[in-house]
Amino acid sequence: MKKAHAVLEDPLLLQFAADKPDEMAAWLGLCDLGDLSELFESLPLESAASLAARLPSLQLTGQMSTLDADILSQILTTARNDDAVALVSHISESRYPSLLEAVSTEQRRELYELLEFPTHSVASLVSTGFIRVQDDIACGAFSEQLSKSTDTSARPVIVVDKEGKYRGILSLQAAYARKNHSRSVGEVAFAVDALNGLTDAATALSARQWLNYTVLPVVDGRHRVLGVVSRAALARVAGVSETLDFNFEKVVTELAAGYIETCAKVLESVLGKSK
Numbered sequence: 001m002k003k004a005h006a007v008l009e010d011p012l013l014l015q016f017a018a019d020k021p022d023e024m025a026a027w028l029g030l031c032d033l034g035d036l037s038e039l040f041e042s043l044p045l046e047s048a049a050s051l052a053a054r055l056p057s058l059q060l061t062g063q064m065s066t067l068d069a070d071i072l073s074q075i076l077t078t079a080r081n082d083d084a085v086a087l088v089s090h091i092s093e094s095r096y097p098s099l100l101e102a103v104s105t106e107q108r109r110e111l112y113e114l115l116e117f118p119t120h121s122v123a124s125l126v127s128t129g130f131i132r133v134q135d136d137i138a139c140g141a142f143s144e145q146l147s148k149s150t151d152t153s154a155r156p157v158i159v160v161d162k163e164g165k166y167r168g169i170l171s172l173q174a175a176y177a178r179k180n181h182s183r184s185v186g187e188v189a190f191a192v193d194a195l196n197g198l199t200d201a202a203t204a205l206s207a208r209q210w211l212n213y214t215v216l217p218v219v220d221g222r223h224r225v226l227g228v229v230s231r232a233a234l235a236r237v238a239g240v241s242e243t244l245d246f247n248f249e250k251v252v253t254e255l256a257a258g259y260i261e262t263c264a265k266v267l268e269s270v271l272g273k274s275k
Contacts, residue, residue, distance in 0.1 A: 018047045025054035036063055041071050049079035053086040054236060061090045073099050080127065086237070089119050120237050122204050123197030126218045126227030131157045135167045135186025142185055143175045156215050156228055159189040165223045166194050194219045197226050202238040205231065
């Protein structure tokens, strides 16, 4: 079997590493740590960060303890927020000061804030890759801002109030709808339940919201938005499949229970008014 450093000599494998970090990480899991160190030191930083964050937890911990401090600092600087947090959470705290020297002041502040939460908690895995919009802004004004933006990346839109507290998720379809032009984004946002930052990753994976969303907002104890988290990120940490375990019987049971509860409330309301 090829050694991991053979990837450097194969342009197709290098492209595969950039396009399919999950699959490449699984393949690298068959290689020894020495080969991984050499590979990370030679790969483009973005690819190295993405690959490292997707390694099995035990293997990643060992790799982070042996990887050269300068290389690791550069990887942290380049990593997306959620990948950087995943990496730092597998590094000994004694290495933090030297490793984070290469990270910008803003990145360093954000990472330390996130690392105050328990390891494997939802908050420790959040990404800041979302659009924040205040609830009193008109959909027409907001959609115009989006149209003028040079950032074309797909990001969820999270609606908050003046205090930064979570209100809901805004779909771009609703924001651009002509009938909503004069309505505030708060009026048309979907009131999707947010995840509590202190919840552990494994527990958060059982949330029913995943049936309709691949990314959910995360809030603190005061309901302020910390960021967003993807089901894929939670699954990596929890060590489970990223494929949604769709239990049809369970879903039908929950829907039936909800329907019965709703009917009971309507009947109670009607009977109450007739008295």
